[in-house]
Amino acid sequence: MSIRHGLLALLERGPRYGSRLRTEFEARTGSTWPLNVGQVYTTLGRLERDGLVVREGVDEAGHVLYALTDDGRAELRAWFARPVERTDLPRDELVIKLAMAVGAPGVDVRAVVGAQRRHLSEAMHTYTRLRARALSEAPAHPDEVARLLVLEHLVFRAEAEIRWLDHCEARLLRLAEATAAEPPQTPPAPPV
Structure with missing residues (x-):
């Protein structure tokens, strides 16, 4: 499961903070794949490091907001365009x-x-x-x-x-x- 790309897709709607991204991800997937908020923030840190998101200020409650960069939008479009490979099958x-x-x-x-x-x-x-x-x-x-x-x-x-x-x-x-x-x-x- 690509949490990385899932978060990018949610950020396409506009800037969000980590726990809101977690809530929206779980709502979108019917709470089938629950996320740990720490996992969300770790992923956001990697996305920021890779230049796919940037911090864009804070909201009125003091939450740090993250937004997509142009590179993030390009990565998201590329992810939606490519098929999911099934060659690296997980152990069942x-x-x-x-x-x-x-x-x-x-x-x-x-x-x-x-x-x-x-x-x-x-x-x-x-x-x-x-x-x-x-x-x-x-x-x-x-x-x-x-x-x-x-x-x-x-x-x-x-x-x-x-x-x-x-x-x-x-x-x-x-x-x-x-x-x-x-x-x-x-x-x-x-x-x-």
Whole structure:
């Protein structure tokens, strides 16, 4: 997730201070990816160092305001224009867990798959309820539409992972059937 670019996008609307950026980021993403305010200020410091934002005075409450520079606007336009690369895939704990469980002594891989499927089903129901609520509010404001897009992403991602778990279970059943059908191997005869 690019917090750096997310903050630049929020600053496109005008100067903001750190905790307001945090609040707007969380509102825009439906609080799916909460930010630590320290992380926001650290990122703002790096953006300032890189010449993408500048400090632009203080507001009436004494908060330091940050604003985009021309280089910041150019970086933001370039970010929106380029596709998100999927070549640097993060490690997925579920994939690692299943890969390690296959053939591990005393592990029922189907039970692992079942537990994950139940968890995803519950999460998907929650996301679907939140999505239905957001749709019933007739989203007309960009922040509401942004929140809806995030919720829909979570629904679709959970659906895709459930389909993948179904595939894993089918493959594991075929493996179990093939293993059961193999004749038992007799140990080689000792040399005479």
